[in-house]
Amino acid sequence: MDDPMETRLKPYVIDSNEALDIKLIRKEDDLEDDDTSFSPEMSHQVFGDSETIFGYKDLQVQLYYSAGSLETYLGMKYTEKLQKGEIDDVEPDDVFPKLMAKLTPPVYDNLDAFVKALSKDEKFKPCGELLHSFTVNDNGNNRQFEVYKADMTCQGFKEYHDRLQMFILWYIDAASFIDVDDDQWHYFNMYEKFTTSGQQRYATIGFATVYQYYAYPNHTRPRIAQVLILPPFQKLGLCANLLRAIYRQYIGSNEVKDITVEDPAIEFQRVRDYVDAINCMKLPSFSRQLLVQGFNKDMINEARDKFKINKRQSRRIYEILRLQMTDLSNEQEYRDYRLDVKKRLNSPYKRGLQDMKKLESLGNVAIPPPEQRIQSLEKEYRSLEEDYKKVIRRLEEVSEQ
Structure with a gap:
């Protein structure tokens, strides 16, 4: 059975990500243009782990910036606000203080004053x-x-x-x-x-x-x-x-x-892979005939010397470029590639296996059976291959232009 109190309060609970309306204003008309609005992907660092705001109906929190210098306006709109004492002693969230604690002053709370401040962008020039x-x-x-x-x-x-x-x-x-x-x-x-x-x-x-x-x-x-x-x-x-x-x-x-x-976030890692792969494709050590022979020190040294790519990332780029040139319909060629990558993925596990055996003898840990490790490794490989293929598709789109 639903809690009567929860039922009465539910209409006053709103997702803070949906409530927040962010705009970058280039001209005054942008204020009324819904196409200029965007929302946060997360808001827990301001509104708490639940990412909710309580006490309002149809709430819109307006966080507007001038497009260049980032002059800031903060406002609120709602159709109804829960009054103190209306439902027991429950009070609505005080939204402004939570945001003001993070925002850099001055912050405008008057829209007309903010519109006048947009003129500062006429003189705004990038620093540096x-x-x-x-x-x-x-x-x-x-x-x-x-x-x-x-x-x-x-x-x-x-x-x-x-x-x-x-x-x-x-x-x-x-x-x-x-x-x-x-x-x-x-x-x-x-x-x-x-x-x-x-x-x-x-x-x-x-x-x-x-x-x-x-x-x-x-x-x-x-x-x-x-x-x-x-x-x-x-x-x-x-x-x-x-x-x-x-x-x-x-x-x-x-x-x-x-x-x-x-x-790095997954999305940024893909961008990094894409840029590094374009750079490494120019290097002799990453030529097609050398990629098939496996990862080597020349790749590490040349990627570092020419593009400041570290060892771990140069290995990743090697795997992407080798996958790109691998004929996936050739069973042996594809198998050789998978084994090469899986060997690298399994190295940390093998290095720690001796320590795990010592802990197992003391009763502190149970080593998973080999078939479970094989399944885990296969899953890890498949996920990695999908990421690599996304980078490869982008590389091929550029080469076709």
Whole structure:
């Protein structure tokens, strides 16, 4: 039987991801254009693990930004609000304080004042050094994008970055704001360069942060930490271009040992695989006749020396490119490839097997039977092959253009 109290409260519970309406405003008309709205993928870091807001009907939380400088407006709309004492002592959630604790001031709560602040974008210019510019054909419309590298010495950049990093809470799980006082952080920001009313403007598209670690004896090892292309600009190949810009910054430096990535999301790993595969296809050690002979030190050294690709990633690229050239209808050829990959996947298990046997003799652990390990390995391989095939399809789409 349903709880009567729960039944009465249910209409006042709303999914915070659905309630939040985010916009990047280029012109005043965008305020009323539903096509400019987008939603978060997650909101637990602001609204709690349940990702719900209680106490309102038809709630819309409006989080609007000017497209360039990210001037911020926060507002709310709803058709009904639960009043204190209306249902026992239950009170509606206080939404604004939860958001204001994360947002960077000033935050406008008056829409007219925010509209006036949009004029600041007329003078907005990206901070830092221009690293990469490129054009994307978006359904017949040529759009121009630029990537800049900035640091905290650039006037106004800290305040801009503080506003920009709010987006990671909506799109990067377990994300946290970085320590901007640590000068080992490098900042890469992407903008669209466009013209409106005969005036050139810049709109924020996405960003990446890279931490420069020390590597013995006198090298550095840049680690890509956060990468985000904002939702309205995804599926245009922009993340690959952002990654290329980062590579350009480091691959020419003798001080840089290699480039790593911190806990890459699946989607970003595919972009990384795609960019690295295009680069490695140019290298002699990754030629077709050598790929079939197996992974070797020449591949490791050449990928690292030419493109700062680390050993683990160069092995992954080898597997992708070898799969691309493998005739899957040739039973022996395909079997040789699978065994090669599975041997690599099984190495950590084999290395730890002796320790597991010691623990098993003490009664602390039970080693799974061989057939269970074989099934687990096959599942792991199949998942990996599907990821590789997605990268290969993208490589082949580019080669056909």
